[in-house]
Amino acid sequence: MKEGDIQLLNEIARFEQEHDMEELKMGWSWRHVRVWPATLSRLFKDGYLDNVFRSNSYTGYRLSALGRAMIDETKNTEAIVAENSHKPLSVSDNLFSDIIGHEDIKELLIACLMAEKPVHVLLAGPPALAKSLFLWDIERIAGEKAIWLVGSATSKAGLWDVVAERQPQILLIDELDKMNAADTAALLSMMEGGRLVRAKTGRELDLTNPLRVLAASNRLNVLSPELKSRFAVRKLTAYNRSDYLSVVKGVLVSRESLDKELAGEIAERLSNLSQDVRDAVRVARLSSQLGVAKAIKLLGIGG
Numbered sequence: 001m002k003e004g005d006i007q008l009l010n011e012i013a014r015f016e017q018e019h020d021m022e023e024l025k026m027g028w029s030w031r032h033v034r035v036w037p038a039t040l041s042r043l044f045k046d047g048y049l050d051n052v053f054r055s056n057s058y059t060g061y062r063l064s065a066l067g068r069a070m071i072d073e074t075k076n077t078e079a080i081v082a083e084n085s086h087k088p089l090s091v092s093d094n095l096f097s098d099i100i101g102h103e104d105i106k107e108l109l110i111a112c113l114m115a116e117k118p119v120h121v122l123l124a125g126p127p128a129l130a131k132s133l134f135l136w137d138i139e140r141i142a143g144e145k146a147i148w149l150v151g152s153a154t155s156k157a158g159l160w161d162v163v164a165e166r167q168p169q170i171l172l173i174d175e176l177d178k179m180n181a182a183d184t185a186a187l188l189s190m191m192e193g194g195r196l197v198r199a200k201t202g203r204e205l206d207l208t209n210p211l212r213v214l215a216a217s218n219r220l221n222v223l224s225p226e227l228k229s230r231f232a233v234r235k236l237t238a239y240n241r242s243d244y245l246s247v248v249k250g251v252l253v254s255r256e257s258l259d260k261e262l263a264g265e266i267a268e269r270l271s272n273l274s275q276d277v278r279d280a281v282r283v284a285r286l287s288s289q290l291g292v293a294k295a296i297k298l299l300g301i302g303g
């Protein structure tokens with residue numbers, strides 16, 4: 001079925017509803033519905049129309065059972081989409097189960113996801129503190145209800161159009177500090193919610209379902225004060241030694257499939273040299289070839 005055909009079938013259905021089909025015993029013609037005859041004959045060939053009369057001067061159609069079914073089906077999926085975007089998220093206990101520690105942030109984010117009205121949260125702090133992981137986990141449960149961006153909207157259309165088209169409940173923005181000026185301006189007004197009018201096009205964006213924004217950034221000082229003030233800014237600080245030990249052990253066992261002993265050895269050796277979990281991942285990946293000590297040395301960690 002071609003794009004636009006559903007709309008045509010809908011218009012035809014409306015025509016049939018508004019007119020007495022008993023009087024139009026020979027069916028309606030292309031002049032009635034203002035659809036090009038060749039298009040109608042294609043819809044007929046595909047089974048969406050019945051041909052109820054044919055002479056040299058008049059071809060009369062009616063919507064077929066299949067045509068009606070097509071309309072009903074799309075109505076249903078539209079209803080499901082609409083319902084979906086208004087349904088609250090089902091937040092399960094294991095939402096952040098792959099993240100070790102950060103208990104207060106987990107609790108905060110879950111509360112924000114379940115709150116009736118939006119509280120926007122910005123996770124800020126140095127790299128490798130699981131900021132992106134938090135956003136990924138939320139995306140995993142939100143599915144279609146969320147839009148994920150790194151920096152700016154990648155489409156040429158920009159953030160405003162992406163949000164207008166997809167009507168997400170949640171905007172996940174990683175590396176907020178890299179967002180361009182146009183998208184940042186759009187974001188500022190979207191975060192206040194309500195009825196918005198885009199200055200340039202006069203196009204309205206009706207956020208009946210107020211958007212909630214969860215963002216991450218390595219840097220805070222480059223963000224404008226008006227943007228920062230729209231967020232609850234949660235600063236994450238680099239892991240201390242004992243956090244680092246437990247995070248590295250957990251990550252190496254669950255994500256890098258190391259045995260506990262080797263994971264423990266790498267964690268212990270690195271805990272005095274690094275605060276970056278990614279260092280441990282690199283060591284783990286080279287350790288089978290180089291051994292732990294040499295991998296650390298060649299990678300130049302702590303040196």
Ligand SMILES: Nc1ncnc2c1ncn2[C@@H]1O[C@H](COP(=O)(O)OP(=O)(O)O)[C@@H](O)[C@H]1O
Pocket residue numbers: 098099100101102126127128129130131132133134216247250251255277278281
């Ligand atoms: N608390 C943690 N729990 C689980 N994995 C972590 C944790 N902290 C860091 N990591 C790991 O460190 C790496 C970097 O995490 P990421 O979320 O990309 O950090 P960020 O976005 O803060 O730079 C990932 O491989 C992630 O699995």
Ligand SMILES: [Mg+2]
Pocket residue numbers: 131132174216
């Ligand atoms: Mg990140």
